[in-house]
């Protein structure tokens with residue numbers, strides 16, 4: 001790729017600001033998924049090995065009220081990082097001020113420090129999220145060099161990415177950002193063919209931009225999940241109680257027409273009378289869904305059809321589960337596709353989207369994929385072909 005990366009920087013003895021995405025989920029006060037921390041380790045470990053003085057910045061959740069401050073401290077994340085790195089991480093519970101500055105000045109080569117949640121600055125006028133010029137300038141003044149490795153925030157122009165970059169002479173990409181650009185960017189811009197996209201999830205409206213953009217480059221787009229029913233209905237079928245966006249029927253018709261056969265809907269579906277794991281499961285054809293049933297998972301013939309398109313693919317991008325995978329009885333389509341993709345050793349397989357990534361990880365299949373994106377919203381916008389500010393602010397080589 002043509003972007004400057006951390007490999008191109010002279011790091012020794014430099015104060016290196018790294019924007020990471022440590023916006024991890026918590027459950028009962030504990031980090032419930034540390035994937036984002038793990039994905040940032042290569043960049044952090046490289047910088048430490050090259051004897052930089054590493055200063056980490058990240059956001060965590062949203063900060064609107066005083067109560068959010070206690071809930072969204074990065075202190076437990078610093079602790080987890082310390083365990084993963086096996087070395088001390090100096091945590092400064094502040095986002096600015098003399099204490100932070102002194103700690104940075106005391107930092108030695110090969111040591112690492114983390115500042116408090118960048119969005120603590122949002123409490124007073126959304127300074128972080130609105131890319132307040134004074135804040136970006138201040139954070140830039142704390143370091144010599146800047147690496148952006150936060151793909152999950154790359155669709156936003158915030159003080160801690162774009163703000164720092166524009167005050168410190170730009171940015172270099174960390175290894176994770178580089179990977180996201182390489183695998184998502186290349187899949188969309190310059191895919192090895194056949195390029196097959198699989199789209200699912202709840203709503204068509206979330207993914208219109210993705211479908212339109214992928215129609216330009218993909219050879220086939222396989223559609224399952226809740227969003228399929230708007231298309232099935234647009235073809236003139238009755239879909240019973242299935243999820244449908246009636247205001248998107250015309251658009252779905254248009255897309256089907258524009259696609260000239262590129263969009264592949266399935267043929268069969270598992271339905272139930274209620275939106276519940278324990279509701280009795282029936283196998284129906286898409287053209288024959290009873291009025292009092294809803295489609296909750298793709299059927300076996302649909303899976304066979306999808307696999308036929310996938311087996312010779314050289315690039316696969318998957319976004320969105322093929323059914324209500326939170327219900328074990330309706331998770332089969334999602335799990336089967338995840339398993340099948342993990343066996344495709346000749347293809348570049350990329351998962352973008354929070355829930356589809358979770359399905360892959362929950363089933364222990366992540367090793368079988370080329371790349372699992374760390375960005376939900378960011379990967380969607382990237383798949384839409386949009387320019388992401390957090391990538392645009394990285395210097396070209």
Ligand code: ADP
Pocket residue numbers: 200201202203206224225226227243295296297319320321322323324325326352353354355356357376
């Ligand atoms: P991703 O996060 O991977 O982009 P989405 O957020 O778009 O995926 O969609 C995930 C949600 O879609 C899941 O909560 C899942 O239950 C829901 N879903 C999938 N299929 C159906 C369906 N047939 N009916 C209702 N909801 C569905």
Ligand code: MG
Pocket residue numbers: 353354355376
């Ligand atoms: Mg989601």
